Amino acid sequence: MPQGIEISYVVYDSTDLDQTEAFMQDFGLVTAERTSEMLYMRGAGTVPYLYVARRAARDGFAGAALDMARREDLDAVARLPGASAVEPNPGPGGGQRVRMTTPDGVPIDAVWGREPAPPIALRAPNPYNWGTAKNRVNASLRPKRAPGLVMRLGHFGLRVSDHGQSVAWFRERFGMVDSDYLCVPGDESRVVGTFLRFDRGAALVDHHSMLITQSKDARDTGVHHHSYEMQDIDELFGAHDHLLARGRELECGVGRHLVGSQIFDYWRDPFGNRVEHYTDGDVANDAYQPVRYAVAADDTTQWGMDPPRTFFD
Numbered sequence: 001m002p003q004g005i006e007i008s009y010v011v012y013d014s015t016d017l018d019q020t021e022a023f024m025q026d027f028g029l030v031t032a033e034r035t036s037e038m039l040y041m042r043g044a045g046t047v048p049y050l051y052v053a054r055r056a057a058r059d060g061f062a063g064a065a066l067d068m069a070r071r072e073d074l075d076a077v078a079r080l081p082g083a084s085a086v087e088p089n090p091g092p093g094g095g096q097r098v099r100m101t102t103p104d105g106v107p108i109d110a111v112w113g114r115e116p117a118p119p120i121a122l123r124a125p126n127p128y129n130w131g132t133a134k135n136r137v138n139a140s141l142r143p144k145r146a147p148g149l150v151m152r153l154g155h156f157g158l159r160v161s162d163h164g165q166s167v168a169w170f171r172e173r174f175g176m177v178d179s180d181y182l183c184v185p186g187d188e189s190r191v192v193g194t195f196l197r198f199d200r201g202a203a204l205v206d207h208h209s210m211l212i213t214q215s216k217d218a219r220d221t222g223v224h225h226h227s228y229e230m231q232d233i234d235e236l237f238g239a240h241d242h243l244l245a246r247g248r249e250l251e252c253g254v255g256r257h258l259v260g261s262q263i264f265d266y267w268r269d270p271f272g273n274r275v276e277h278y279t280d281g282d283v284a285n286d287a288y289q290p291v292r293y294a295v296a297a298d299d300t301t302q303w304g305m306d307p308p309r310t311f312f313d
Contacts, residue, residue, distance in 0.1 A: 077100075154278060163192060182300075230277050251274060
């Protein structure tokens with residue numbers, strides 16, 4: 001099975017790249033490259049881009065990509081049914097890619113060999129004075145209301161027509177493993193959502209890099225949201241206040257998830273696409289045992305702002 005895979009980037013269609021760029025800059029991303037037809041945006045570190053927008057006649061999700069750690073893993077994906085041959089990957093950093101689509105027709109690329117970009121520095125996490133652990137002595141914190149800087153693309157969620165088929169597709173192609181399950185309330189035997197993580201054995205990885213959920217209407221499939229990790233809670237709350245001041249549309253947040261434990265903050269971009277900031281998420285390795293959560297959607301927030309009913313449609 002391939003090792004060392006990461007979520008690479010998401011792709012959206014946009015009827016107005018100016019509006020898209022302005023919103024994503026407010027959200028804490030940095031423009032990496034812009035043409036009349038394409039927009040590439042990045043975060044901290046050296047990853048050349050995390051978000052792609054392409055000029056189109058419609059607005060909405062247009063696919064995602066996963067970074068492969070080795071060329072031989074990219075070649076192996078290219079031999080799978082329905083995969084393209086290896087071809088050049090457009091965009092900053094170049095590299096190679098293999099193109100394919102999920103059972104619902106969502107474009108998913110496997111990419112390898114992108115050249116790193118010049119680094120963007122990320123501040124160190126703030127030292128917090130907890131009730132029983134004082135980490136900041138003779139010093140004060142002075143966080144700002146500002147866009148902040150996203151660290152990386154952490155995960156995305158897909159609503160699918162056949163939950164079992166789509167989960168199997170990602171397991172077989174990318175070696176993903178199950179972290180936790182969402183079940184019908186009161187019935188742990190009926191799984192309607194699976195949180196998937198990348199398998200690195202004993203090494204720690206994010207609790208989930210993908211969430212696959214069964215759509216209530218098999219004709220209504222696609223992305224639910226994509227999500228960026230922030231350094232700490234000050235960075236997340238500072239960005240929250242900045243987005244409010246900029247008149248952006250808050251959907252729900254700030255709160256803490258039940259599954260994965262992330263402190264979350266969900267927003268809508270100018271075209272209605274859902275995008276999330278999060279921090280303080282769970283990590284797991286091969287010792288983790290999946291949990292079945294047979295709870296109502298309203299019970300998936302531990303504290304904070306509850307999502308509206310439309311969040312789960």
